[in-house]
Amino acid sequence: MSNALAIAVVTSVLRDLLKDGLLKDRLLNQDVSAMLGRAIEVSLLPPDRVVAGDGAEVSQLNLFLRQVTPNLGWRNEGLPSRDDSGRQRLSNPPLALNLHYLLSAYSGGDLHAEVLLGCAMQALHETPVLTRGAIQAALKPAVPPVSALEEALIDSGLEQQIELIKITPESLSTEEMSNLWNATQSHFRPSAAYVASVVLIASTDPVRSPLPVLSRGIVHPVTLRDRGVIVEPGLMPPVPMLQTIDPDPLRKQPAASLGRTIKLIGHHLDGTAREAVLSNDRFEIEEVIGESAAGGAAGLQFAIPVARAADFPVGVYRVGARVLRPGESHSRETNRLAMTLAPEITNLPMNVMRDGAGTASFTIEFRPQLRAGQSVVLVLGQQEYRLQDDFVAPASSLKFVIEDAPVSEAGGPGHLVRLRIDGIENPIIDLSAPPPATPKFLNQRIKIQ
Numbered sequence: 001m002s003n004a005l006a007i008a009v010v011t012s013v014l015r016d017l018l019k020d021g022l023l024k025d026r027l028l029n030q031d032v033s034a035m036l037g038r039a040i041e042v043s044l045l046p047p048d049r050v051v052a053g054d055g056a057e058v059s060q061l062n063l064f065l066r067q068v069t070p071n072l073g074w075r076n077e078g079l080p081s082r083d084d085s086g087r088q089r090l091s092n093p094p095l096a097l098n099l100h101y102l103l104s105a106y107s108g109g110d111l112h113a114e115v116l117l118g119c120a121m122q123a124l125h126e127t128p129v130l131t132r133g134a135i136q137a138a139l140k141p142a143v144p145p146v147s148a149l150e151e152a153l154i155d156s157g158l159e160q161q162i163e164l165i166k167i168t169p170e171s172l173s174t175e176e177m178s179n180l181w182n183a184t185q186s187h188f189r190p191s192a193a194y195v196a197s198v199v200l201i202a203s204t205d206p207v208r209s210p211l212p213v214l215s216r217g218i219v220h221p222v223t224l225r226d227r228g229v230i231v232e233p234g235l236m237p238p239v240p241m242l243q244t245i246d247p248d249p250l251r252k253q254p255a256a257s258l259g260r261t262i263k264l265i266g267h268h269l270d271g272t273a274r275e276a277v278l279s280n281d282r283f284e285i286e287e288v289i290g291e292s293a294a295g296g297a298a299g300l301q302f303a304i305p306v307a308r309a310a311d312f313p314v315g316v317y318r319v320g321a322r323v324l325r326p327g328e329s330h331s332r333e334t335n336r337l338a339m340t341l342a343p344e345i346t347n348l349p350m351n352v353m354r355d356g357a358g359t360a361s362f363t364i365e366f367r368p369q370l371r372a373g374q375s376v377v378l379v380l381g382q383q384e385y386r387l388q389d390d391f392v393a394p395a396s397s398l399k400f401v402i403e404d405a406p407v408s409e410a411g412g413p414g415h416l417v418r419l420r421i422d423g424i425e426n427p428i429i430d431l432s433a434p435p436p437a438t439p440k441f442l443n444q445r446i447k448i449q
Contacts, residue, residue: 001092001160001201006158009158013134013158014124015042015044016138017127017130018103022120038059040059042062044062044063046184048186057106060108061106062103062104062105062106063101063103064101065101066100066193070096070098084336087284089207092204094201095200095201101195101196103194107189117192124194130165132159135158135159139154161200165197165198167196172193238268241266242264242320242336244337245319245337251432252432253427253431255339257427258305258308258341261301261302262301262319264300264321265298265299267297267298269295269299270296271324273324275288275289277321277333278312278318280316280318283315290302300321309369310368310394313369313371314370315341316339317340319336319338320333322334342425342426344367345364345365346367349444349446350447351446352449358404359402361402363400364400365397366397368396370393371393375423376419376421378400378417378418381416385402407448415448417444417446
C-alpha cells in the first residue's frame with residue numbers, strides 16, 4: 001500500500017508520461033516541440049491559472065486533477081479499523097480512490113492545440129497501465145540532490161501497492177464540461193477527461209494481530225484429532241450471552257448504585273472464575289469485579305464496592321460477563337449491555353435554617369465521587385440550582401448556597417432533593433413494592449425553615 005502522497009505521485013507520473021510522449025511521438029516519429037517550433041511544457045495548474053495575467057497564451061498541455069471519488073470495488077475491503085470502544089486499532093483498511101483528470105491543450109498558434117491534444121491522448125492510449133518500473137523511473141531524480149518534496153514522493157510506496165493503476169478515458173457530457181469550465185471561471189479549451197484507478201492509501205499503525213488457530217476444539221487423546229465444529233440444534237447459541245441487566249433487584253430501581261446487588265441475566269453463564277467486566281469510554285475505565293454470590297447458568301450477581309467509589313464515576317457503562325465454562329481451559333466473555341450508575345446522597349434527610357437574608361447554605365454528601373468535566377445540578381422540589389463556585393475534583397461533597405431559599409410547608413416533610421450529575425439523578429421513588437401498590441417517595445428531603 002502507498003501513503004497519503006500517492007495522489008501527488010500519480011499526477012507527477014502522468015506528467016512525466018505526457019512529456020515523454022511529446023518528446024518523440026511514436027506515430028509521427030519526431031519531436032513535437034521541434035515540429036511546433038517551441039519547447040512544450042506540461043503544467044498541473046487549475047484552468048484559471050494556466051494563462052498568464054497579461055493574456056499571452058503559449059502552446060502547452062495542462063493536467064488538472066478535477067475530482068477524487070471512492071473506488072466502489074475496494075471501499076468495503078478489510079475489517080473495521082477500530083473495535084466497539086474506538087480505542088483499539090484492529091486493522092488498516094485501505095482508502096481506495098479514483099482520480100479524475102482533465103487534460104487540456106492551450107494554443108500559441110494555429111492547430112497547435114489539436115496537435116498537442118492528439119499526441120497526449122495517443123501517449124495515454126498506448127500506456128493504459130502505470131507499471132512499477134514507470135513509476136520508479138518517473139520519480140528518479142534527473143540531477144541530484146533532490147528536494148524534500150521529491151524525496152517524500154520517492155518514498156510514497158505507490159509502486160508497491162497490490163493493484164496497478166489503470167488510465168482510462170472518461171466521457172463527460174456537454175453539460176458536465178460546461179459546468180466544469182464555468183466553475184473554474186476559465187475559457188474553454190480542447191480537452192479530454194481521464195480517470196486513474198485505483199489508488200490505495202493505507203496506514204502503517206500497529207494493529208491487533210490474532211494468534212494462529214492450532215486446533216478446532218478439544219483434541220482426542222487417542223486419535224489426536226480435534227473435535228471440530230459441533231452442531232447443536234436450537235435457536236439458542238451455545239455460548240455465554242447476556243440478555244438483560246437488573247441494576248437493582250431489591251429496590252427495583254432502573255439505575256445501579258454503589259454497594260447494591262446487580263444481576264446479569266443470560267444463558268450459558270455456568271462455570272468458574274465468574275466475573276463482571278465494566279467499561280466506560282469517556283473516562284477510559286476497564287474494570288473487573290468478581291461475583292458476589294454463587295449462581296447458575298442463567299445469572300451472575302455482583303456489586304460495585306463502596307470502597308471503590310473513586311474508581312466508578314456516575315455515567316453509562318458497558319457491562320459484560322467473563323466465565324470459565326466446564327471442560328474448557330480459557331475464559332469466555334459475553335456481549336456487553338448498557339448500564340447506568342446513578343449518584344446516591346448519603347446525608348439526607350436534613351434540616352436547614354435560613355439566615356437573616358433568607359439564604360440557605362448546606363452541604364450535600366454523595367457517592368460516587370464527582371470527576372472533572374462532569375456537570376452537576378441540584379433540584380430542590382421542582383427548582384434547579386447550580387453551583388456558584390467551581391468544585392475541586394474528585395469531590396464527594398458539594399456546598400450549595402441558595403438565595404431567597406423556599407421555606408418548607410409547616411408540618412410538611414420538606415423538599416425532595418435530586419442530585420443530577422451528567423443528566424443522571426439519584427433515585428427518589430420507592431419501587432420495591434410490586435403493583436398494584438402505589439409508589440411512594442423516598443426520604444430524600446431537605447426541610448428549610
